[in-house]
């Protein structure tokens with residue numbers, strides 16, 4: 001028996017570069033959360049799936065056409081097998097689940113166990129054996145099976161492994177929301193779940209915390225009821241219908257999580273407000289995301305902080321005192337980080353970039369709303385701004401295999417790169433991962449962020465950049481509402497008081513580059529270093545997972561004390577535009 005206070009469930013967790021069980025920001029956040037919990041010894045256990053074939057390996061041809069290959073990795077090289085831990089009934093078949101353990105070691109002596117569930121067992125049918133192969137692969141049926149393995153299987157696995165005392169089940173996004181049914185099942189024993197009373201539901205609510213990451217209704221996971229019946233059986237599907245989580249004939253994982261959570265939050269203050277409007281009747285709070293400071297700080301800046309404020313590793317607030325670091329030291333540490341990035345770029349692509357040129361970084365999942373190609377809106381203007389080799393651009397990011405728009409965006413970047421050749425160097429680095437994330441966010445001079453508003457719930461790569469003194473150039477969305485101080489932590493594109501306008505934003509971007517950033521970078525390097533320094537002091541000291549986790553402890557996790565602002569459940573099912 002082991003007592004833990006928090007059980008953290010996430011469809012993806014980015015543990016280390018060699019374990020390909022993540023696709024993007026959600027996984028990076030989950031990994032950083034676990035690392036922060038390990039640093040302070042929070043009694044937490046995490047649950048996710050194994051993904052034997054990973055999230056694909058990206059290949060790009062000369063024209064920027066992406067193809068995907070399965071990742072081959074050997075779980076037995078990195079993880080500890082702990083045998084069979086649970087069973088779930090899926091499509092009328094008993095599916096057996098085994099687990100693998102990864103231990104995250106932080107600054108404290110406590111290790112945080114992460115369990116990765118796996119159905120590749122000879123006892124299972126050929127189809128069922130593939131259920132934990134691919135992250136975000138397969139069709140709706142495959143996806144619902146995966147979510148049942150994570151939610152239902154995960155709760156049963158915790159019990160079988162011997163965890164007790166959980167005070168908060170933290171649902172990192174709605175994918176794991178079926179865990180609420182497993183908790184209900186455990187409470188009711190052999191009784192029919194459809195008989196659950198309000199008091200039963202209230203008892204489950206008391207223990208669930210839900211973090212939503214999606215700012216638009218279409219992004220919320222949902223499944224047809226007929227499919228839900230086929231996969232989960234009539235009893236569970238009937239229970240879901242009875243709990244009003246199935247508007248418009250669809251099982252909606254967000255509604256399920258909202259219905260069963262005591263505390264609900266968005267991932268930045270602005271996102272909290274948007275979520276509140278999207279789901280009226282629920283009290284939705286906000287806790288802004290962060291990143292794990294030591295993980296995302298480059299070796300050069302780690303050495304600098306270790307020398308000047310050694311406390312920063314266990315207390316990130318000390319980064320506030322970066323304000324006192326001599327500017328030359330900031331410049332030297334950044335030059336080393338940039339050198340490491342340019343070395344990595346040369347090894348990967350054969351291109352030797354000039355370290356003296358303003359280098360703009362952009363690395364994100366390649367999907368439409370991230371608008372990676374906004375900067376190519378007017379190539380003549382960009383060519384003029386970058387004349388005489390004053391500017392170079394680095395991109396990275398994978399498009400989901402089924403995301404035609406994301407793939408087209410990568411091709412457009414390749415086309416623009418070809419047209420700009422000789423004027424502005426543009427390089428797309430294949431295979432964005434945690435390591436490239438670290439090189440790019442620390443080695444670029446400016447971090448570019450141009451999502452369609454309000455699609456970026458938070459965004460975290462700009463926070464990684466801030467820890468390395470790299471200012472952002474960003475449209476007002478997500479975390480940037482809080483992190484932006486014009487000319488101090490970076491620069492705005494467009495204006496938060498105005499509605500989004502593609503053309504206006506493109507020209508605002510060009511203006512900032514041409515009139516503000518380039519003159520500062522090449523003409524007043526010490527003034528540029530001052531922006532870098534205040535970026536660390538203001539944003540590095542705040543947008544980290546140590547601060548984030550302390551806010552979860554104070555506001556969301558019931559760690560013995562009462563929580564602030566518990567949300568009251570609405571009496572009727574929500575009727576909002578999200579139901580459409």
Ligand SMILES: *Cc1c(COP(=O)(O)O)cnc(C)c1O
Pocket residue numbers: 023024025026028363364365432433434437438458459460461462464
């Ligand atoms: C940090 C990170 C992300 C998330 O970045 P966003 O700015 O939120 O898009 C995605 N992928 C990798 C590999 C990362 O390191």
